[in-house]
Amino acid sequence: MARTQGSHSDITGPRVREAALRLFAQHGYAAVSMRKIAGEVGVQAGALYKYTPDKQTLLFDLMRTHLEDLLAGWDAVAPKGAALDVLEAFTRFHIRFNTRRADAVFVSYMELRNLVPENFDIIEGLRRDYETRLEAILRRGVAEGRLAVAEPRITAMALIAMLTGINTWFRAQGRLSLAEVEALYWDMVRRTVAGAA
Amino acid sequence: MARTQGSHSDITGPRVREAALRLFAQHGYAAVSMRKIAGEVGVQAGALYKYTPDKQTLLFDLMRTHLEDLLAGWDAVAPKGAALDVLEAFTRFHIRFNTRRADAVFVSYMELRNLVPENFDIIEGLRRDYETRLEAILRRGVAEGRLAVAEPRITAMALIAMLTGINTWFRAQGRLSLAEVEALYWDMVRRTVAGAA
DNA sequence: GGTTTATCTGAACACGCGTTCAGATCAAGG
DNA sequence: CCTTGATCTGAACGCGTGTTCAGATAAACC
The missing domain is CATH 1.10.10.60 (Homeodomain-like)
Known part of the structure; x- marks a missing residue:
């Protein structure tokens, strides 16, 4: 055996x-x-x-792979249309992607302090790239006159924190299906950033 | 010396x-x-x-004290008025309290997995109590016809995640003052839950 | 000023840590 | 079928771990 x-x-x-x-x-x-x-x-x-080569690199590679997959995953599905539609796609992608990889999400956030500075900088850079993807969507929505967002960077981080928080309570066998969670959170995201019109 | x-x-x-x-x-x-x-x-x-008595109890006492202070702190300042006003007070209280105790917030969230089950249950109970405080505000707002929240429990957790996320980037000496951060996040919270009227 | 007593030291205990490496093992290639 | 070479074992290295405790210390009380 x-x-x-x-x-x-x-x-x-x-x-x-x-x-x-x-x-x-x-x-x-x-x-x-x-x-x-x-x-x-x-x-x-x-x-x-x-x-x-060592335990530190094992951790670093897990985190780097996760974040690179996250960025590549979004870039692969990101649509081209109006900012509000892209924002909905981002919201749904983030929820689907992260709930399926709860361990990697958890480790990539919780173990940052165990990275040596050189590795920390790389991981933080990837995370910033992801935040910047969302920030750009918000800025474009403002330019289009469809979103009302005073601080796109901060709003991006607020939305990501809200969405990633799903992982603390969501269970695939729970009361709410993933589709229902997506709908609930997309509604909250939309209301958070939508313009008055 | x-x-x-x-x-x-x-x-x-x-x-x-x-x-x-x-x-x-x-x-x-x-x-x-x-x-x-x-x-x-x-x-x-x-x-x-x-x-x-031991290292585990040292960790547990730090987390328990923090969460008890959090609950007592809110109960001490919670106003009695309309749900929307109470929600604003909660938002501002949460931001002020948590940005001042970043280490305790961080530890109380990150080190849950290092608690023995008996201690974990107690800490989780305190955290649930806090979430329930916010949930109750949202439910009252719905009853008053001023808030539109389909899932008060989940919205409560979403808002707490969004607000606690401030700690990952906020610095007292940064570009935005605490008052400005409070205003920005209260605006987002309000839009997330406010009714159509 | 002498006694009491809470506080702290310093050594010890058994054990687990990350990492290395010579040698055993066995699937694959000729 | 024999050789090759990647894969894995098992022991070893020096060091740090949480915790205990007898004894040293010095502030506080009478």
Whole structure:
């Protein structure tokens, strides 16, 4: 059954990252040892170093991958129409994307302080890029005369905080479906930024 | 200068809690050792056990105290008038209170997973109490016909997430004063929940 | 001024940490 | 079928962990 030594393994790498992500989300980076991650995968701790140079880089790569996927995911689905329509698409995309990757979202936010400064700057840059995507939508809506937003940057961060907060309570098997949550939050987002007209 | 042994000290207790709160916020509970906390206070690690039975209880007491202060603080200033006025007061109170205690807010949210289940339940109960305060305001506003909120509980959590998110970017010496931030966010809160009239 | 007593030190305990590496193992290539 | 080489083991390294406790210290009380 469980192969022991010498086994080539294209699947150990992904399994290491999955286990690390889940354990980091559950217990926190500092509280999870390389031995615990290895135990989840079914190998000894030393074997992990075939897949990451060290624990810090393992964390950093998980966060970077998540944020790059987030940016690429939005860029892939972002429509071209009026700002209000783009904003609705952004809202729904954010909710769908983040509720499906709760562990990665959690880790990418909670473990920032465990990054060495060099890695922290990169992750913060990616996060700023995402905020800037939303900020640009808001600015365009203001230019179009359809949105009333005095401080687009701050409103962008407020909306992202509101939307990401869904992860603290949303459960796929809960009372509300994802579609209902999307509708509820899109209504709140729209009212927060919509112009008087 | 630095007193060594035998010194009675009514001030060591608070200093321990202050140092622990700051270090927990900065590096995370698991990454901060009792020796580091003791070093900040200027004592040996063993001396901390005069002020807390163990590290877990030190964390728990910091979180419990923060949330009890939050609830007591709101109850002390909560006005009695129309729901919309109470909501404005809540918004401004939340912003003022939380920006002044960024470390405690951060720790009380980020370190939940490091609480033993018994302590977790207590902290979660206090947090629910706070959410319920806001939910009740929204429900009353709906009853008064002044607010349009389909899901008061979820809207309450959405607004709290939005408001607490201020802590991720607000700096007292920044471009916007606290009064300006209050005004900006009250405007967003009002638009999110205000009825058509 | 002597006694009391809360406070703090400093060493110890058993244990887990991240990381390294020589050697064992076994799937794949010729 | 034999060789190659990637993969993994298992032990080791030095160090830091939370917690305990006997003994040293000095402020407070009579």
